[in-house]
Amino acid sequence: MKQQRRSVLIVGGGIGGLTAAVALCRRGHAVEVVEQQPGWPAVGWGLSLTGPALRALDSIGLAQQCMDAGYPMRGIRNCDTAGNVLHEIEPPSLLGPGRPVIVGLGRPALSRVLRTAAESAGALLSTDAELVDLTFRADDVRAVLGDGTERIVDLVVGADGVGSRTRSLIGIDGKPSFLGQYVWRTMVERPDWATCTHTFNAPRHASGLTPISPEHAYIFSTQNVAQVSHLSGEALLAEFREVLAPLEGWMAGARDAVDDPDAIVRRPVLGLLVDGPWHRDRAILIGDAVHTCAPHMISGAALAIEDAVLLAEHLDGPGPLEEALSSFGRRRLPRAKIVVEASSTMSGLEREHRYAEEHVVQEAAFAALAKDA
Numbered sequence: 001m002k003q004q005r006r007s008v009l010i011v012g013g014g015i016g017g018l019t020a021a022v023a024l025c026r027r028g029h030a031v032e033v034v035e036q037q038p039g040w041p042a043v044g045w046g047l048s049l050t051g052p053a054l055r056a057l058d059s060i061g062l063a064q065q066c067m068d069a070g071y072p073m074r075g076i077r078n079c080d081t082a083g084n085v086l087h088e089i090e091p092p093s094l095l096g097p098g099r100p101v102i103v104g105l106g107r108p109a110l111s112r113v114l115r116t117a118a119e120s121a122g123a124l125l126s127t128d129a130e131l132v133d134l135t136f137r138a139d140d141v142r143a144v145l146g147d148g149t150e151r152i153v154d155l156v157v158g159a160d161g162v163g164s165r166t167r168s169l170i171g172i173d174g175k176p177s178f179l180g181q182y183v184w185r186t187m188v189e190r191p192d193w194a195t196c197t198h199t200f201n202a203p204r205h206a207s208g209l210t211p212i213s214p215e216h217a218y219i220f221s222t223q224n225v226a227q228v229s230h231l232s233g234e235a236l237l238a239e240f241r242e243v244l245a246p247l248e249g250w251m252a253g254a255r256d257a258v259d260d261p262d263a264i265v266r267r268p269v270l271g272l273l274v275d276g277p278w279h280r281d282r283a284i285l286i287g288d289a290v291h292t293c294a295p296h297m298i299s300g301a302a303l304a305i306e307d308a309v310l311l312a313e314h315l316d317g318p319g320p321l322e323e324a325l326s327s328f329g330r331r332r333l334p335r336a337k338i339v340v341e342a343s344s345t346m347s348g349l350e351r352e353h354r355y356a357e358e359h360v361v362q363e364a365a366f367a368a369l370a371k372d373a
């Protein structure tokens with residue numbers, strides 16, 4: 001049967017939206033991505049792409065480009081505050097023997113790889129373009145943007161993150177919950193010993209270092225707090241130093257050298273899982289819009305990337321659109337549950353400083369995620 005080529009509006013030019021643009025264009029669909037920010041967002045310095053993310057990127061020909069733009073690694077080294085190794089995790093290699101297991105990558109670099117691939121596959125990418133309204137009609141959907149222009153398309157993909165406007169416009173419930181931690185990031189020069197992610201488990205907060213290129217790495221911390229608060233300027237800097245206070249050796253020197261509050265990213269850790277249909281009529285949600293997790297499993301981006309690639313596959317099926325969207329959601333929900341639940345369990349264990357148990361949960365979840373998406 002001849003496959004149906006559709007017009008698709010993707011809301012959100014983050015990791016999920018741009019990956020979906022590549023995957024859908026490669027299958028012949030006509031795609032526009034609208035991103036509300038004036039430029040391409042890449043907040044948070046860097047991230048880790050785990051095996052499932054690399055496997056899904058490999059299926060659309062982009063894993064090698066991410067490795068070239070980032071820092072390929074074999075695993076995670078869990079240490080005490082002085083850097084003595086207590087435990088090592090080497091997740092299963094999903095790209096095959098001898099190939100990297102995880103890649104640390106700058107967010108701007110990942111965004112560039114995805115944008116270049118999306119544009120060369122034929123996607124139209126627009127910034128300063130915010131979705132503000134959606135109306136389902138008999139044979140299509142009408143989307144209205146902030147500048148008053150409209151798009152009439154066959155399908156809207158809401159890849160607009162944890163606060164998804166698409167989600168509320170189509171009436172799918174989802175309220176993220178605060179998980180009692182803040183996550184911190186800042187960029188530093190990569191020391192020679194940082195050839196993989198290191199965590200440093202302190203009595204109060206966990207911190208670590210992830211290389212993202214031969215030159216750079218980012219420091220990360222998760223801080224246990226009672227409630228959401230706002231911090232900026234000198235207060236932000238002082239709090240970050242306090243969180244990193246127990247670290248010794250090279251990390252202590254790096255902590256003392258951090259002097260620019262604008263270079264520090266601080267975000268509340270949120271959790272969300274939409275445990276029902278991820279679509280309504282001609283609109284479907286992917287990525288953080290339906291599953292947001294604590295960063296402990298370093299797998300939120302992996303889920304968004306897998307969603308994007310598998311949605312494109314499902315749309316190639318011979319049945320009606322409704323069937324494709326339903327079967328996509330049914331297939332993805334159990335996998336999202338693995339990550340959201342493991343991340344939340346890890347976050348809870350970390351709040352109680354039960355690091356050894358946290359590593360066991362992480363290894364088990366990595367093994368579960370090694371199975372086909």
Ligand SMILES: Cc1cc2nc3c(=O)[nH]c(=O)nc-3n(C[C@H](O)[C@H](O)[C@H](O)COP(=O)(O)OP(=O)(O)OC[C@H]3O[C@@H](n4cnc5c(N)ncnc54)[C@H](O)[C@@H]3O)c2cc1C
Binds near residue numbers: 129132293
């Ligand atoms: C500090 C931190 C560290 C993390 N580290 C990792 C890691 O190491 N590994 C990992 O796999 N995951 C990590 N994650 C999770 C990962 O970043 C997310 O899961 C991933 O970015 C989700 O991608 P997304 O495309 O669904 O959403 P987002 O990346 O949030 O993109 C959504 C986009 O939609 C746009 N948008 C929103 N509303 C509208 C609208 N109405 N119209 C148009 N555009 C709109 C936004 O501006 C945004 O650009 C981390 C998250 C945080 C907060």
